[in-house]
Amino acid sequence: MKKTLLLVCCFLITLSASSQILYEEFHSEKLQETRKLKIQLPRNYDTNTEKAYPIVIVLDADYLFEPVAGNVxxxxxxxDMPESIVVGVMQGESRYEDCNYDDTNFFPAEKGAAFFEFIGLELLPYIDNNYRTAKFTIAVGHDFTANFINYYLFKDPPLFNGYISLSPDLAPLLDERIPQRIPAIESKVFYYLATGTDDIKSLMEVTQLLNAQLKQIDQDNFEYYYDNFDGATHYSLVSRGIPNALEKIFSVYRPISKKEYNEVLLKMDSPVDEYLKDKYHTIETLFGLTNPIRVNDFIATATAAEKLKQWESLREIGTMAKRQYPDKNMSDYYLGRYYEEIGEPKKAMRTFQGGFDKEETDFITVDMLLDRADKIKTDFGY
Known part of the structure; x- marks a missing residue:
């Protein structure tokens, strides 16, 4: 019994050290009722007081919140994605009224129109005002609610930056209206659509029709992703679609992978340091996040610059690393290598020596720097 209690206590301590789940009640003037919210704050939200976070709005939070929050x-x-605030709207049986649309024009009507305004005019401003948010929002829905999130595409600009539509139960004409609307949107839109081979037949067919049109849209500000999961049912596709959607939407955010290193960096004709700058500029532009450049990404681009003999690019990467991580020795190695290759051995030796008392970085050890400095001494008699 004591062992069981100890395990339970350890589990609770682990939970308290991870992301925080808040339960709130929100009174909506638009709906004229109170709605229950589940809110997951990122780990260390309370201590990282200068950090802002994207928002993920989850409809059907009665069953969708946990899989979304867990994957985030x-x-x-x-x-693989930035830390984010996940906001779940509890709906229960009210989901049918919440997603109500007019029988003539097939846009939100009655309770559906009120719910549409509740999300855009009340809930999101409330989250923005009470939490530290970045200007990037994603909506997640399943069947009825997956249909509903599409209506926000017709706002100008659209309310959300990203849409995760899992087996949508599309309103009439929406499979035609969405492809017609997308080209007119000037802002960047990420759109993920999923079905499964064992999905409800009517939903699978309309999803495939929508996919056939969306995949033909070729414009820079529309990022489209589609999955048809083999053997997935209407409900099991959700657990496969959510991580796929998040990974694809935030693909540019991820650290540089081995595949990216081999297939992109090593085949570049343009300066590698520009690739690094562009990556983080894109992260800031798309997601509103001013993240420091990861050590991993400095190492990947600098290694590529060495292999490609882009010495000026290596110098620029070393200079950026010195500004961002002055206590690490990687900038001394990169700048030392630069001076070696341009024929300034004395500067190279002193630069290598400058990293002796700094923190080691990955393969860049103090012994490596000493060996390089000593070799220059021996070769040139300094």
Whole structure:
């Protein structure tokens, strides 16, 4: 019994050290009722007081919140996406009225129109005013609610930056209206659509029709992703679609991978340092996040610059690393290599020596720097 209690206590301590789940009641003037919210704040939200976070709005939170929140926490832990605030709207049986649309024009009507305004005019401003948010929002829905989030595409500009539509139960004409609307949108839109081979037949067919049209749209500000999961049912596709959607929407955010290194960096004709700058500029532009450049990304681009013999690019990467991580020795190695290659051995030796008392970085050890400095001494008799 004591062992069981100890395990339970350890589990609770672990939970308290991870992401925070808040339960709130929100009175909506638009709906004239109170709605229950589940809100997951990122790990260390209270201590990272200068950090802002994207928002993920989850409809059907009665059953969608946990899979979305769990994937957000997991993927952000491994830096496959930024830490984000997940907001779940509890709907229960009210989901049918919440998603109501007019029988003539097929846009939100009655309770559906009120729910549409509740999300855009009340809920999102409330989250922005009470939490530290970045200007990037995603909406997630399943069947009825997956249909509903599409209506926000017709606002100008659209309310959300990203849409995760899982087996949508599309309103009439929407499979035609969405492809017609997308080209007119000037802002960047990320759109993920999913079905499964064992999905409800009518929903699978209309999803495939929508996909056939969306995949033909070719414009820079529309990022489209589609999955048809083999063997997935209407409900099991959700657990496969959510991580796929988040990974694809935030693909540019991830650290530079081995595949990216081999297939992109090593085949570049343009300066590698520009690739690094562009990556983080894109992260800031798209997601509103001013993140420091990761050590991993400095190492990947600098290694590529060495292999490609882009010495000026290596100098620029070393200079950026010195500004951002002055206590690490990687900038001394990169700048030392630059001076070696341009024929300034004395500067190279002193630069290598400058990293002796700094923190080691990955393969860049103090012994490596000493060996390089000593070799220059021997070769040139300094």
């Amino acid at each position: 926490d997991y993927l952000s832990y491994w830096e």
